[in-house]
Amino acid sequence: MSDQRAAGSAAFAQLGEQVRAALSERGFSTPTEPQRRAIPPLARGDHALVVAPTGTGKTETAMLPVLDAIARNQAENGPRFGISALYVTPLRALNRDMRQRLEWWGEQLDLRVDVRHGDTTDYQRQKQANDPPDVLVTTPETLQAMLTGSKLREALEDVHHVVVDEVHELASAKRGAQLTIGLERLRELAGDFQRIGLSATVGDPAEVGRFLTGADESADETCEIVEVDVGSKVEFEVREPEITDEDERLAGELVTDESVASHVRAILDVVDAHDSTLIFVNTRQTAEALGSRFKKLDANVGVHHGSLSKEARIDVEDRFKAGKLDALLCTSSMELGIDVGRIDHVVQYSSPREVARLLQRVGRAGHRSEQVSHGTIVTKHPDDTLEALAIARRAKRGDVEAAAIHDGSLDTVANQIVGLVMDFGELSAMRAYDIVTRAYPFRDLTKSEFKEVCRELKGNRLVWLDEENDQLEKSSKTWQYFYANLSMIPDEQKYTVEDIASGSQVGTLDERFVVNFAQPGEIFVQRGEMWRITEVDDDEETVKVSPIEDPGGEIPSWVGAEIPVPYDVAQEVGEMRAVAGPQFERGAPREGVAREFTNRYPTDRHTASEALSQLDRHAETEAPFPTADRIVVEHAANTVVVNACFGHKVNETLGRVLSSLVGQRTGSSVGLEVDPYRIELDVPAKVNGQEVAEVLHETDPSHVEAIIELSLKHSDTLKFKLSQVAAKFGALRTWEGGSRGPQISRLMAALEDTPMYDEAVREVFHDDLAVEAASDVLRRIRSEEIEVVTTGGRTPVGSGGRSSGRELLAPENADASVIQTVKDRIRDDEVILFCLHCEDWKRRKPVRRVRDRPACPECDSTRIAALNPWADEVVKAVRAPEKDDEQEKMTERAYKAANLVQSHGKQAVIALAARGVGPRNAARIIAKLREDEDEFYRDILEQERQYARTQSFWD
The missing domain is CATH 3.40.50.300 (P-loop containing nucleotide triphosphate hydrolases)
Incomplete structure (x- = not known):
């Protein structure tokens, strides 16, 4: 303890007399661990990354040496016009406690601390430009705007220190990639400055340090990594x-x-x-x-x-x-x-x-x-x-995931080329390239990629490019684009939720939720309260609501991808199965196995026993256990489940490969659903688990990337990303009021051979997939490091993923959770809607997005067949000028389905979307008189069970 106190005293001894006096007044006699270790290198002026949990004094760790350096400099040289330090935070509004602490330190040291972000008034901005504070707290986006103002540029020339808070959050986002180039643009103004990063625990602090300090190899040697052990x-x-x-x-x-x-x-x-x-x-x-x-x-x-x-x-x-x-x-x-x-x-x-x-x-x-x-x-x-x-x-x-840095995002490059032209008015393309590639995420950007981006910007009239003289200049659209795109966060329309009685704002809803769900009369939950929608005003982007007491409402389908479970975590779950499985196979009691787990993990016996119940039941089936290095492929009815403990992104990648290749083999669409431990495929009746296992064995690992890119071409995921990327390139001018929706399909074809398409694919790969890791899995299957086995029927482990989606609200009936599960599943299932009148219009949609009265947008006909998502052969049969017997039967069934939809609307679509419920059984279910909606779903469930029992006679 005495050594620690001495080290603490030594840390504070690096600071000037004014700061030490203020520390005493503040009651800080002993520094925290980050302060003890980081203040000495920071006081020397070194770059540093401080990695520590919340509440360990990270802000003071960074700012005390910075404030001390500014105070000493002013004492020696007098006050200067300019901002000496920037504190960059991803939070739009700096937390009030931190702001008060910084302002207190400013008062003690006779330094001005001010804040500038999107909500700062014009008067305050003008004041900051005319009389800059010593320390300015700002956001990454506001820094972008500051770099272009003439007076602020002059003020920024004096920057000697930049502190980036929550740098781990920025390292894995495009706004962080944008900031890294922004810091290189600042370096053009101010020369070299000290860079300090504050981070929560990350798995690769050295990489985050490089993200902060830039691609200059010498920066590695001067960036001190101060990492506090959090495990204890x-x-x-x-x-x-x-x-x-x-x-x-x-x-x-x-x-x-x-x-x-x-x-x-x-x-x-x-x-x-x-x-x-x-x-x-x-x-x-x-x-x-x-x-x-x-x-x-x-x-x-x-x-x-x-x-x-x-x-x-x-x-x-x-x-x-x-x-x-x-x-x-x-x-x-x-x-x-x-x-x-x-x-x-x-x-x-x-x-x-x-x-x-x-x-x-x-x-x-x-x-x-x-x-x-x-x-x-x-x-x-x-x-x-x-x-x-x-x-x-x-x-x-302390086994923490690495930060997923966005390396080489081309829309960020496009955005920052425009920023550089705003900074300089004109500059050589090579100088712009050198500045961009000094930023760590862009260290590998090639000159040819950079030139392609420049040409695209010229084509969109955002900059003027003189290739012969290697010159970039402003164009008529530069200013307008730049201020509409200060942020790399994609623009997504939000609807304001307004309480019609009080006129107060309740919250916001995503546009896709409003389009899919928000009709007058619908009920949803927000702010922990039930609301009924009374009106949707698309022009004003407002949803008007009134509060209700009824607890039977639905939960909004919030937009936002599920947090992906990493590969290493899923592998450890697989290792747990490998420990418990053989014990259950030998007949060990669950209590004994659970006791072993409580010795290894922080849990109680009841929890461990419940967690192992699925594995205990699995052992009774005598099916093999899926583990970290064993894939179990199971098959029942029209479903194949690949039990694979590889996490969300690897399973999503392998799932797309399997659905593409199985689809090619059969000529039918293959449905796909993944979780960290399963890949579930909805397959045609002729496909079994053995064929899926063969695809895993036979697929060349080097072909994964090409297969995935091909599978993405018609996906909504890529279309959505492409529209966002195109907006950042100025190809979709959202500030001119252009609507993205109708253009997206045309966009895919028009932009396929452009940097925008390349970037959209890169971003999908980065955010949603793990191509390299999935390829490695296939390599290990080939080398027999990973075993692939098949089993017939559904297993307890293979079925386990379905139970996890249960909602917190359900109807009151005794079998409420079962009925709710059926409802949720059918609402999320996809159908093909196909117009039998014009035979041109065909759309794949989740059932929840189907209108009450489906109609063809091409010819206005209501004769719409609702077909299974893999029923492309039915569409081919209807369109065939000459039909064989099988195609005649398919066409007849399609017309029966269309007649049902024409007569009964969405109710018919729901019935037809159920498993094994054809037009005849759907008509029977619809015709039955019943008291409530639950009875309708009970009848559907009974028909599905009947189909499952008798399916072997039909296939």
């Missing part, structure tokens, strides 16, 4: 609540099942046992669903997520900080350092999916540098629990 500062407990008699009573009150009631009760038990609790969930949908259950029980819990209005978020933040709320239910909106006061416990509802996410969330508890942060992970089903156990163990060991 966190404690986790993983538990799946045991269902009690109270939960059975609570289930009736909450209109849900006992399992979900036990989750709600267990979370509230944790809240009751602590003074201030953060409850993290993974999606806004879950936040709203869980929040509505808490509200039903009058629990003193606020709801906080990004779709709520700014006023609503600030209100719950202030009430929680003041102790007026016992807990705050939140999404990733609370991961970054928003100031909500002291937190003494964190609950994570369901697996956090990533080690880094768990550490960041639980790290918010304690909020004192020497205090251990405590977190409870409440899990819901076996996959969820095993995954959470793996993540908790890896978090304690």
Whole structure:
């Protein structure tokens, strides 16, 4: 301890007398670990990356040496016109506590600290330009605008220090890639300056350090990495609540099942046992669903997520900080350092999916540098629990995922070329290339790629390019584009949700949710309350609502991809199966195996036993266990499940390869659904598991990238990305009011051989897929490092993924969860809509997006057949001028399906989308008199079960 105190004294001794006096007044006698280790190199002027959890004094770690250097410089040389330090934060509004601390230090040292972001008034901006502060706190996007203002450019010439907060968050985003070039543009103005990064725990701090300091090889030697061990500062407990008699009573009150009631009760038990609790969930949908259950029980819990209005978020933040709320239910909106006061416990509802996410969330508890942060992970089903156990163990060991840096994003290059032209008016293309490639994410950008981007910008009239003289200049569109595209965050239309009674804003809804769901009369949950839609105003982009008390509403389908489970986490789940499986095969009791798991992982016997129940049941089937190095392919009815413990991105990649190649073999469409442990394929009846296993064995690993790119060509994912990228290239001029929707299909063909298409594909590969890792899996299958086995029928493990999607709200009936599952599944299933009148129009849509009365947009006919998503051969049969007997039968069935849709609308589409329900059975179901909608779905379910029992006679 005396050595540590001496090292602490030595750290503070690096600082000037003024700062040391202020430290004493502030009550800081002993530095935190990051301060002790980072202040000496920072005081020397070195670049540094400080990696430490929330609450360890990272802001002061960075700013004390910076403020000290500025104060000493002014004492020696007098005040100067200019900004000496920039503090860049990804948060739009700096947390109020941090701002007050920085302003306090400024007052003590006679330095001015000011803030500039998108909401800063014109008057304040003018004042900052005429009389710049010593330290300016800003966002990456506002820095872009500052680099082009004549007075601000003069002020920025004096920058000696740049601190980038939450650099891990920026490193994995395009706005971070944009910032790295922005810092190189700043270097053109100010010369070399000290770069300091503040980061939560990351798996590759040296790589994040290079991201911060640039592609200059010498920067590696001067960037000090100060990494605080977090494993000793966190404690986790993983538990799946045991269902009690109270939960059975609570289930009736909450209109849900006992399992979900036990989750709600267990979370509230944790809240009751602590003074201030953060409850993290993974999606806004879950936040709203869980929040509505808490509200039903009058629990003193606020709801906080990004779709709520700014006023609503600030209100719950202030009430929680003041102790007026016992807990705050939140999404990733609370991961970054928003100031909500002291937190003494964190609950994570369901697996956090990533080690880094768990550490960041639980790290918010304690909020004192020497205090251990405590977190409870409440899990819901076996996959969820095993995954959470793996993540908790890896978090304690510090096995954190690497930051996924966006290397070479071409739309960022396009955006920054325009920025450089704004900076300089004109400059040589080679100088622009040199500046861009000094930024670490663009170190490998080739000159030919850069030239292609320049030519594209010239074609879109955003810059003038004189290739003969190697010159870039402003054009008539440069200024307009630049200020419309300060951010690399894609523009997505948001609808304001307005309470019609009070006129106040409730929150926002994504455009796709409004298009798919928001009709007058529909019910949804937001801010933990039920709302009925009264009016949708597309011109004003407003959804008007009125509050209701009915608990039977639906949850909004929030837009946003599921947090992907990494490869290493999924592999550890596979390793757990490999440990438990053989024991169950030898007849070991579940209690004994569970006891072994409690010794290895932070959990109790009940939770471990529940997590292992799926594996225990699997052993009874005598089917092989899927593990980290064994893929089990199972086949039943029209479904093949590839059990593969490779995580979301690898499974998504392998799934696309399998669906493409199996589709080519059969000439039919193949449906695809993945989770971290399964690839589920909806296949034609003639395809079995053995054929899918053959594809895994026979596919050349070097062909994966080409197969995937080909499969993406008609995907909505690529179209959506391409529209966003095209906007950043100025090909879609959104500031001129152009609508993306109708243009997207034409865009694909027009842009295929452009940098925009290349970038859209690169971004899909980066965000959603793992081509290299999937290729490696296929290589290991060929070398027999990974075993591939097949089994007939569905297994407990193979079916386990379906149970994880259960919603928190359900009807009151005894079999509510089953009926709700059927409803949810059919709503999410796809159908082919095909016009039998013109025979031209054909669309693939999820059932939930089908209108009540489908009609052909080409010829207005209502004779629309609803077909299975793999029924392309039916469309071919209808269109065939001469038909064989089989095609005649297919055509007849299509007309029967169309007649049903014409008579009964969406109800017929729902019935026809069910498994094994053809036109004749669908007509029978529709014709039956019944009291409520649930009876309709019960009849569908019964027909599906009948089909499953008798399918072998039909195939």
